[in-house]
Amino acid sequence: MHIPDGFLDAKTALATGVLAAGGVGLALWQAKRSLQPRQVPLLGVTAAFVFAAQMLNFPVLPVVSGHLLGTVLAAVLLGPAGAVIALTAVLAVQCFLFQDGGVTALGANIFNMAVAGTITGYGVYRLARRWLGLAWSAAIAGWCATVISAILCAAELAWSDMASWRVLLPAMMGIHAVIGLAEGAITALVLVAIARRRPELVEQPTTTPWSALALGLVVAIGLAWFVSPFACQWPDGLEQVALTLGFDHQAVP
Amino acid sequence: MMSAPAKIILALGVVLLTVAAPPGTWWYFTILTMVLVLATLAMRVRFMATRWLWFVPLLLLPGGGWLVWKGALCVTTMMLLANTTPFTEILRLTRRAGVPALLVSTVALLYRYLSVLVDETQRMQRARQARTFRPRSRRERWQMLGALAGELFVRSTERAERIYTAMCARGWR
Numbered sequence: 001m002h003i004p005d006g007f008l009d010a011k012t013a014l015a016t017g018v019l020a021a022g023g024v025g026l027a028l029w030q031a032k033r034s035l036q037p038r039q040v041p042l043l044g045v046t047a048a049f050v051f052a053a054q055m056l057n058f059p060v061l062p063v064v065s066g067h068l069l070g071t072v073l074a075a076v077l078l079g080p081a082g083a084v085i086a087l088t089a090v091l092a093v094q095c096f097l098f099q100d101g102g103v104t105a106l107g108a109n110i111f112n113m114a115v116a117g118t119i120t121g122y123g124v125y126r127l128a129r130r131w132l133g134l135a136w137s138a139a140i141a142g143w144c145a146t147v148i149s150a151i152l153c154a155a156e157l158a159w160s161d162m163a164s165w166r167v168l169l170p171a172m173m174g175i176h177a178v179i180g181l182a183e184g185a186i187t188a189l190v191l192v193a194i195a196r197r198r199p200e201l202v203e204q205p206t207t208t209p210w211s212a213l214a215l216g217l218v219v220a221i222g223l224a225w226f227v228s229p230f231a232c233q234w235p236d237g238l239e240q241v242a243l244t245l246g247f248d249h250q251a252v253p
Numbered sequence: 254m255m256s257a258p259a260k261i262i263l264a265l266g267v268v269l270l271t272v273a274a275p276p277g278t279w280w281y282f283t284i285l286t287m288v289l290v291l292a293t294l295a296m297r298v299r300f301m302a303t304r305w306l307w308f309v310p311l312l313l314l315p316g317g318g319w320l321v322w323k324g325a326l327c328v329t330t331m332m333l334l335a336n337t338t339p340f341t342e343i344l345r346l347t348r349r350a351g352v353p354a355l356l357v358s359t360v361a362l363l364y365r366y367l368s369v370l371v372d373e374t375q376r377m378q379r380a381r382q383a384r385t386f387r388p389r390s391r392r393e394r395w396q397m398l399g400a401l402a403g404e405l406f407v408r409s410t411e412r413a414e415r416i417y418t419a420m421c422a423r424g425w426r
Contacts (some may be wrong), residue, residue, distance in 0.1 A: 004327070008319055044358065044363050044366065056401065090363065093363055097327045099332055102328075168314075190402045
């Protein structure tokens with residue numbers, strides 16, 4: 001899902017850059033207030049862990065294998081602010097050292113995965129945790145985080161006139177709905193393994209909820225900004241009925 | 254030999270120009286391609302070529318040719334930068350450009366401990382293979398890999414605690 005250089009036009013690159021800077025800035029501000037000094041190296045080492053864990057290939061089908069993306073995993077283990085910083089570091093290194101994702105698309109990639117994916121995943125996880133156990137909450141959150149990143153990615157590409165939204169959305173959603181299943185399962189397995197070994201790492205006290213809410217607001221702005229212009233292009237229920245029954249031409253504009 | 258800041262600014266400038274150049278400006282793309290090919294010849298060409306292959310499926314898109322050309326030029330530019338500039342120099346420049354210290358130190362620690370953790374992953378996998386433990390089903394294989402990743406994280410946190418102690422011992426903050 002790493003967007004390369006040349007896929008986004010200037011306005012999309014700028015808009016996503018602003019959103020990413022806002023999200024990461026907010027996370028840094030929050031982390032500076034609440035992070036204990038001994039947790040500072042933990043951010044970097046967890047980022048390195050996400051990188052290393054991406055090397056483990058989970059067999060999906062005889063020829064297809066999947067690997068961890070790590071957004072929800074980091075969010076559960078580090079809290080929302082720490083996870084945004086750790087995943088931003090991962091994406092920056094992937095961009096500059098491994099040329100995975102373009103420099104001009106770095107803002108978009110950070111916003112889609114490190115900000116929107118992490119925060120959505122964290123929100124879903126906390127919500128699901130009220131009724132469900134660790135494994136199921138993490139699995140559902142992992143799926144949601146992957147799909148929300150894919151939707152944003154599709155919307156940004158459509159904004160840049162790469163392809164029509166009607167082609168991009170089903171294609172991206174379809175693939176990532178399946179990838180999300182693997183991501184959810186892997187996240188759940190890893191978290192259960194950690195909880196068995198060191199339960200205190202997973203069952204952390206709740207962080208201040210309003211900081212997560214502020215980050216959630218950034219994500220909501222991004223969704224409204226990129227996705228809503230396309231959402232209303234879709235025929236709504238009534239228009240669709242009118243089209244199929246053939247009385248749409250009777251509508252008075 | 255160019256200085257690191259000059260190289261970084263030049264590379265970013267080339268990427269920006271390439272992305273902004275409208276499709277059809279033949280002279281710009283031809284000259285840049287020739288320059289980059291000459292520069293690439295001095296490096297490991299096969300390693301670069303595998304990265305260009307990623308762009309091949311995009312040729313099927315309408316107008317994909319220009320997109321692929323742009324993408325490949327940008328990737329090559331960044332590859333040349335990454336393979337000729339110490340990463341610590343890039344970090345120092347980002348710090349000087351005003352990126353917050355917490356983010357830069359996170360990236361620096363990620364870079365420093367990446368190879369350590371990759372080695373650790375390989376060591377754990379080798380240890381398991383040496384004990385001829387083989388999962389019977391896909392379900393067991395997933396559980397085994399999940400446990401491996403979990404153990405890797407626990408070891409990572411313990412490493413982070415040791416790093417913090419070492420940082421304090423060396424007068425950090």
